[in-house]
Amino acid sequence: MKTAAIQLTACLLIFAAGCASTNDRSPLEDEITALSREKSELQRRLEDVEASNAQLTKQVQVLSGLSDKVDPEKLYDLQGIKLAGATNLYDKDEDGKKEKLIVYVQPIDNQGDIVKAAGSVDVQLWDLNKPEAEALLGQWRVERDELKKLWFATLMRTNYRLVFDVADKVARFDEPLTVKVTFTDYSTGRVLLVQKVVKPL
Numbered sequence: 001m002k003t004a005a006i007q008l009t010a011c012l013l014i015f016a017a018g019c020a021s022t023n024d025r026s027p028l029e030d031e032i033t034a035l036s037r038e039k040s041e042l043q044r045r046l047e048d049v050e051a052s053n054a055q056l057t058k059q060v061q062v063l064s065g066l067s068d069k070v071d072p073e074k075l076y077d078l079q080g081i082k083l084a085g086a087t088n089l090y091d092k093d094e095d096g097k098k099e100k101l102i103v104y105v106q107p108i109d110n111q112g113d114i115v116k117a118a119g120s121v122d123v124q125l126w127d128l129n130k131p132e133a134e135a136l137l138g139q140w141r142v143e144r145d146e147l148k149k150l151w152f153a154t155l156m157r158t159n160y161r162l163v164f165d166v167a168d169k170v171a172r173f174d175e176p177l178t179v180k181v182t183f184t185d186y187s188t189g190r191v192l193l194v195q196k197v198v199k200p201l
Contacts, residue, residue, distance in 0.1 A: 077110040078117050081183045083196040084159055089166065089173050098200075099167035101125060101138075104152075105160040105181060107192075114158045116151050120144050122182040123162060129175060137177070138169040144186060173200050 084104035092100045107117035124139045142150070142162060152161035170177070180195040 078107055078115070078185045078188065078190065078192070079110050080108050081181065081192045081194050082106040082108060083179065083181060083194055084157055086157070087179060087196055088198045088201060089170065089177070097167065098170065098173045099165065101164045101166045101179070103162040103164070103179060103181065104157065105162065105183065106158070107160075107183065107185075116148075117183070118144055118148065118186045120184045120186070121147055121160070121162065122184075123164065124180040125164075125166065125169065126178040126180060127175070128178055138164070138166055140164050175200075 082105075084106055087103050088101075089098035090100045090102055091098050101123075103123055105121060106114045107119075109115045121142045122139065123142070125137045126135050127137055128135055140162075147160060150160050150162060152159060176197050176199045178195055178197050181193070183192045183194075184190075185192065
């Protein structure tokens with residue numbers, strides 16, 4: 001019994017010594033630990049920067065190898081935009097009211113091909129039969145990051161497909177309306193305009 005008591009006492013003393021050792025860490029030890037963590041984080045950031053620099057260096061080498069006769073703007077020459085024929089107002093919930101405006105935007109290059117051009121789009125819906133102050137029914141802007149998610153390609157059609165809610169903007173769709181679209185091309189800074197009259201289907 002006495003032996004067991006001695007062993008228990010020894011264990012308690014060892015445990016207490018361990019706790020004291022942990023609690024008695026000096027400020028210098030804490031600072032060393034913090035600096036070690038900071039060094040690891042800085043090392044990680046440095047590796048990220050070096051990887052990024054290596055990629056940029058490779059890009060510069062590729063661009064430097066291009067002929068002086070190559071016009072950078074001609075590498076990506078957007079000539080205009082079109083609105084596909086399906087651009088119109090639609091009754092998506094089949095309640096008898098056209099509550100969605102769907103706009104199909106097709107960027108066109110100098111070869112007449114549809115291309116997934118990077119840029120932003122401004123869309124306006126007009127009723128030109130109304131007085132000037134009331135003619136603009138709605139307007140929307142789609143930024144580049146959102147636009148690139150809206151690329152829509154099928155066997156029948158390739159374009160950006162933009163959908164807007166017009167339930168609170170168009171009470172009745174029994175007369176033609178006008179859709180105006182402005183495309184800002186981020187590769188050249190050009191601003192391209194197109195408009196289309198949409199009629200009740």
